Amino acid sequence: MMLNVKIGKVVRSLDAFKGSKPVVNKEEMIAVRSICRDLEFNDYKSIKEYLEAKIKQNGYELMNEGDKIGMVNRINEIMGEEGLFPDEMGFDALKASFENIGCKCDYALGKKDDLMLGISMWYNEEDEQHKFVEVMVLY
Numbered sequence: 001m002m003l004n005v006k007i008g009k010v011v012r013s014l015d016a017f018k019g020s021k022p023v024v025n026k027e028e029m030i031a032v033r034s035i036c037r038d039l040e041f042n043d044y045k046s047i048k049e050y051l052e053a054k055i056k057q058n059g060y061e062l063m064n065e066g067d068k069i070g071m072v073n074r075i076n077e078i079m080g081e082e083g084l085f086p087d088e089m090g091f092d093a094l095k096a097s098f099e100n101i102g103c104k105c106d107y108a109l110g111k112k113d114d115l116m117l118g119i120s121m122w123y124n125e126e127d128e129q130h131k132f133v134e135v136m137v138l139y
Contacts, residue, residue, distance in 0.1 A: 003030045006115060007137040010058050014038050014119070016133050029078045029138035036121060036131040051108035051119045060110030060117050068109055071116045074138060091118070098122045114139045 007030050011017050020034035044050035052062055063071065068091070091107055098105035107120035118136040 003028075003137050003139070007032055007135055010054070010117065010119065010135050010137070011133075013054055013058055014133055014135070016135075023134070024079075024136070026078055029075065029136065031134060031136040033132065033134045036133045041131065047104060047106035047121050048108060051106065051121060054119060055108050055110035055117060058110075058117070060112045060115075063109040063111050063116075067111055067116075071109060071111075071118065071138075074116065075136075078138060091120075094120070102126070 008017070011020055011032055011034060014034075014036045015038040016034035016036045018034075018037070020032045022030060023033050024031035041050050044053065055062060072091070091109075095105045095107060103122045103124050105120070105122035107118060109119075110117040116138050118134075120134045121131055123131045
């Protein structure tokens with residue numbers, strides 16, 4: 001499966017392709033970090049609303065809580081980690097840690113066929129110009 005093509009489409013939709021860097025590059029999972037330059041972001045009420053719109057725009061459906069646990073388990077399996085908690089990968093813990101240091105942060109998860117997509121965004125409330133994103137695609 002061409003995960004790099006799938007993730008590239010999503011990263012481009014966030015206007016974040018320029019300067020993007022892979023943080024995980026495995027056969028079954030790719031994660032990329034970059035800076036979102038999409039001016040459409042300002043048309044949304046929240047980070048979550050924006051990310052969910054981007055997930056749908058790219059042809060994915062939003063995940064429910066059960067799907068999220070399945071995604072976390074799959075990430076742990078790919079990364080070779082043994083998780084004790086359903087949020088071991090830290091979607092909610094990561095969000096809380098960014099909020100604790102004064103950042104706005106949120107994430108959204110999607111699925112399409114056997115693919116799973118996660119997008120997170122964070123930025124310092126005093127510097128809304130640099131909206132950092134991490135996009136993850138896996139199967």
